[in-house]
Every structure is written in C-alpha cells, then in structure tokens.
Amino acid sequence: MAEDGLQVPAASVARLxxxxxxxxxxxxxxxxxVSSSRLAELAGVNAAKLRKDLSHLGSYGTRGVGYEVINxxxxxxxxLGLDEQSPVIVVGLGNLGQALAKHGGFGDRGFPIVALFDVxxxxxxxxxxxxxxxxxxxxxxIVAHYKARTAIISTPADAAQQVTDDVIAAGITSxxxxxxTVVQVGEGVALRQVDLALELQILSxxxxxxxxxxDTKLRLSV
Amino acid sequence: MAEDGLQVPAASVARLxxxxxxxxxxxxxxxxxVSSSRLAELAGVNAAKLRKDLSHLGSYGTRGVGYEVINxxxxxxxxLGLDEQSPVIVVGLGNLGQALAKHGGFGDRGFPIVALFDVxxxxxxxxxxxxxxxxxxxxxxIVAHYKARTAIISTPADAAQQVTDDVIAAGITSxxxxxxTVVQVGEGVALRQVDLALELQILSxxxxxxxxxxDTKLRLSV
DNA sequence: GTGCGATTGTGAACAGAGGCACAAGCTTCT
DNA sequence: AGAAGCTTGTGCCTCTGTTCACAATCGCAC
Numbered sequence: 128m129a130e131d132g133l134q135v136p137a138a139s140v141a142r143l144x145x146x147x148x149x150x151x152x153x154x155x156x157x158x159x160x161v162s163s164s165r166l167a168e169l170a171g172v173n174a175a176k177l178r179k180d181l182s183h184l185g186s187y188g189t190r191g192v193g194y195e196v197i198n199x200x201x202x203x204x205x206x207l208g209l210d211e212q213s214p215v216i217v218v219g220l221g222n223l224g225q226a227l228a229k230h231g232g233f234g235d236r237g238f239p240i241v242a243l244f245d246v247x248x249x250x251x252x253x254x255x256x257x258x259x260x261x262x263x264x265x266x267x268x269i270v271a272h273y274k275a276r277t278a279i280i281s282t283p284a285d286a287a288q289q290v291t292d293d294v295i296a297a298g299i300t301s302x303x304x305x306x307x308t309v310v311q312v313g314e315g316v317a318l319r320q321v322d323l324a325l326e327l328q329i330l331s332x333x334x335x336x337x338x339x340x341x342d343t344k345l346r347l348s349v
Numbered sequence: 350m351a352e353d354g355l356q357v358p359a360a361s362v363a364r365l366x367x368x369x370x371x372x373x374x375x376x377x378x379x380x381x382x383v384s385s386s387r388l389a390e391l392a393g394v395n396a397a398k399l400r401k402d403l404s405h406l407g408s409y410g411t412r413g414v415g416y417e418v419i420n421x422x423x424x425x426x427x428x429l430g431l432d433e434q435s436p437v438i439v440v441g442l443g444n445l446g447q448a449l450a451k452h453g454g455f456g457d458r459g460f461p462i463v464a465l466f467d468v469x470x471x472x473x474x475x476x477x478x479x480x481x482x483x484x485x486x487x488x489x490x491i492v493a494h495y496k497a498r499t500a501i502i503s504t505p506a507d508a509a510q511q512v513t514d515d516v517i518a519a520g521i522t523s524x525x526x527x528x529x530t531v532v533q534v535g536e537g538v539a540l541r542q543v544d545l546a547l548e549l550q551i552l553s554x555x556x557x558x559x560x561x562x563x564d565t566k567l568r569l570s571v
Numbered sequence: 572g573t574g575c576g577a578t579t580g581t582g583a584a585c586a587g588a589g590g591c592a593c594a595a596g597c598t599t600c601t
Numbered sequence: 602a603g604a605a606g607c608t609t610g611t612g613c614c615t616c617t618g619t620t621c622a623c624a625a626t627c628g629c630a631c
Contacts, residue, residue: 226448317555328366333539
C-alpha cells in the first residue's frame with residue numbers, strides 16, 4: 128500500500144518538515160545513508176512511527192540498509208510541495224513582524240519574503256533588511272506581481288481577521304497567523320495559528336507545583 | 350466525575366489558554382455570561398469538546414445559563430497555574446530574541462521577562478526595552494535572584510542543547526525552544542518547541558496543487 | 572408550584588494516532 | 602550459493618481524542 132499517498136495523515140504531515148530538517152543536517156555532515164532508528168533519534172520520535180510516516184509517501188528505504196539521505200530529502204520536499212520557491216508576504220511590522228522579516232530561516236528553506244505591508248505612517252516606507260515596507264492599500268498589485276501565495280500575519284489582534292480576508296481576496300492561499308486571536312478562513316485556504324504567549328501558558332500547567340490541592344504533577348510535554 | 354482533575358488530557362491543556370484568551374476578550378467587552386456554543390465559536394472548536402475540556406476542571410457552568418465569564422477565567426488560570434507571575438528569561442538575542450524580549454504579550458499574561466542573555470560581545474550590554482543584555486556566564490546568579498523558572502531559547506541551532514542544559518542546571522524547569530533543532534530535557538522539565546519555518550512547510554502541503562500526480566488536495570488545517 | 576425552554580455534563584460510539592513485533596527483503600560474508 | 606545479520610514496511614492491538622446525543626438541571630414565566 129501507500130503507493131502514492133491518496134492522503135497523508137495530518138499528524139504525519141506535521142512531522143515531515145522535522146525529518147527534513149534532520150536530513151539536511153545529516154547531509155551537511157556528509158552522511159549518505161541513515162537508518163530509521165538513527166533519524167528517529169535525531170527527530171525525537173519513535174522509530175516505528177517515523178517509518179510509518181515515511182511509508183505514506185512510498186517505499187524509499189532499502190531493507191537491511193536504511194534511507195539514502197539525499198533521495199529521502201527530495202521525496203519529502205516533493206511531497207510537501209517544496210520543489211519550488213514559494214514567495215511570502217508579511218503583514219504587520221511591529222516587533223515580531225520585523226524580526227520575522229529579518230529572520231533568515233524562511234528564505235533558506237524556500238520561502239523568500241518578497242514584500243512587507245503595514246498601515247502605520249511611521250512604519251510604511253521603513254527599510255527592513257532588503258525590503259521597504261509598502262502600504263497595505265497596495266497589497267493586491269504586489270501580491271499579483273510576485274505571485275505570492277503565503278502570508279504571515281503579525282498585526283494586532285483586532286486587525287487580524289480583516290487583514291486575513293484582504294490577503295485571501297488578493298490571492299493568498301496559505302496563512303500563518305501570529306496575531307493572538309482566532310481567524311477564520313474559507314474553503315481552499317490553509318491556515319496555521321501560532322500564539323507565543325499561549326505556549327508559555329501551556330508550559331505553566333506542567334510546572335511542578337505543590338501549592339494547590341494537587342499533589343505532584345511532573346510530566347513531559349510533547 | 351471530574352471532581353478535581355487527577356489528570357487533564359494533554360490535548361485539553363493545550364486548548365485551555367485559548368479559551369482563556371477568548372474569555373478575556375469577552376470580559377473586556379463587558380460580557381458576564383457565555384454559553385459553550387458561543388465560546389466554542391470564538392475559539393474555533395466544537396462545543397461538545399469545549400464542554401468536555403472544561404468538565405476536566407470541575408463543574409463551573411450553570412445548566413440553562415452558561416458559564417460566568419469571570420469565574421471561569423479564574424478557574425482556568427488556577428488550573429494552569431497562572432495565579433502568580435512567572436518570571437522568564439530569554440537566551441539568545443538575535444532578531445527573534447530581541448523581538449520576543451520587546452513583545453508585550455508575555456508580560457501582559459503573567460510572564461514578565463526579567464533577564465536577557467547572550468554571549469556575543471556586540472550584544473552583551475545592549476539595552477533592549479527596559480533590560481540590558483547580560484553575559485550567559487552570569488546565568489546562575491541572575492536566575493536564582495529572580496527565581497525564574499521559565500526560559501525562552503532563541504539561540505542558533507548549534508548552541509541550543511548546551512544552553513538548554515545550562516539553564517536547567519541553573520534551576521529552570523520550563524523551556525520554550527525557538528531554535529530550529531530538537532533539544533532533549535530530563536525528567537521534571539517541561540518543554541515545547543516552536544519552529545517558524547517548519548510551520549510554513551506544513552502549510553505548503555495543504556496548498557492546492559495540480560503539478561504532481563496528485564489531483565486536488567484542498568483541506569483545512571487545524 | 573408547575574411547566575417550559577435552554578444549556579450543561581457525560582455515557583457511548585467512533586475516529587485517529589501510536590507502538591509492538593514480525594515477516595519480507597536487502598547486503599555481506601563464507 | 603547459502604546462511605547470517607540488519608533494517609524496512611506493515612498488520613494488529615491499544616490508547617487517546619473527538620463527536621454525538623440525551624438525561625439532568627437550571628432559570629423564568631405564569
């Protein structure tokens with residue numbers, strides 16, 4: 128089975144980029160072949176789970192040997208649709224937005240940031256890295272010009288939904304939302320939400336505590 | 350059942366802060382009471398799931414009426430251990446680290462940033478917001494002084510594991526890792542990992558594509 | 572006080588993800 | 602060529618998480 132994924136489970140999809148990152152590191156170290164157990168160790172997951180994840184995109188391992196690093200890298204990239212560069216825009220250039228715009232990790236991984244947008248007069252026109260912040264009113268033309276399909280939203284919470292609607296109207300089909308609010312998108316648009324403060328609050332629960340009526344609660348998060 | 354959670358499922362714990370954020374918004378708008386269906390709508394989840402999540406921390410709703418916003422807010426905060434402030438340190442003040450240090454969202458939610466660390470000579474001594482970047486060598490004393498228990502790691506990938514080990518040795522029990530690498534922590538230390546580029550790669554999979562042998566793949570992410 | 576409409580809390584069915592364990596298959600050594 | 606030793610791919614079982622559907626319970630009106 129698992130000919131050519133009719134469907135890769137969401138949980139597997141979320142781990143594929145992780146494997147990819149590990150493979151790239153192995154490649155940089157000149158490793159040509161890797162076993163599932165070794166790769167699983169690097170990724171911090173169970174070896175059987177890793178093999179099952181990889182099996183969803185076909186049989187690219189060799190029994191008795193392992194996986195060819197370069198080959199597997201390419202197969203994961205293909206499955207994820209990372210064969211070609213995917214231009215990204217950033218909307219909202221406060222502290223976080225500026226950091227994201229300057230962050231090299233996106234361009235390195237096939238997501239070059241091609242345009243920045245804001246509405247604040249003191250931010251529009253500002254140079255950040257190689258780019259100059261454009262006004263959000265000019266969104267549609269610029270998105271079309273660069274054929275950008277992905278938007279990073281790092282606006283204040285109260286603007287996020289309107290901005291999301293606008294970028295989708297301009298042709299964006301993937302949205303990564305950093306604004307601390309839930310945004311809604313229609314069919315055919317992919318969405319992921321990241322809230323930094325939320326992560327700390329989740330961690331808080333797993334802090335060893337003895338204050339409350341609870342005894343001890345030490346557990347590892349995932 | 351669900352007297353006082355012997356154990357709240359991890360999936361529920363991860364959603365509680367989300368509900369909290371929605372409740373705070375309702376509170377700011379002067380709403381006193383909310384039904385599970387309304388709150389679920391705001392949080393973008395199923396109403397039954399929300400009720401089950403809340404049931405893990407006791408029965409704080411009123412049948413026929415709903416939940417008292419203020420009361421529920423407090424109960425979730427208590428369950429998550431957010432009753433008191435939890436000081437946070439940031440290690441690694443590159444672009445992302447600086448943005449996180451200046452980001453107001455942490456302090457507002459009970460996680461005041463009390464110290465910043467780096468090792469680069471041109472960064473140590475720099476003023477960021479109200480704080481001056483300390484040298485990582487001074488970690489132990491400063492962590493002890495502020496009784497900090499949470500660390501945000503935003504160093505380069507190759508330094509992340511060593512830094513993690515060091516902050517844990519200094520008394521940190523919760524780690525939020527932004528470095529693009531998997532770090533290991535021992536028993537009794539809570540860990541969450543956030544990789545921004547990884548999020549874009551996951552989104553990439555759900556982009557409508559027709560290039561490959563795959564037909565159409567439009568699905569909503571969660 | 573009784574009845575009615577609304578909403579919670581939860582049992583039970585269902586779906587998805589995780590992990591063990593082993594057969595299948597490759598490579599190497601003799 | 603045959604045997605031995607790995608490692609993959611996967612069937613099967615378990616466990617966690619999700620969703621439905623409904624009884625229990627509340628406030629309110631009359």
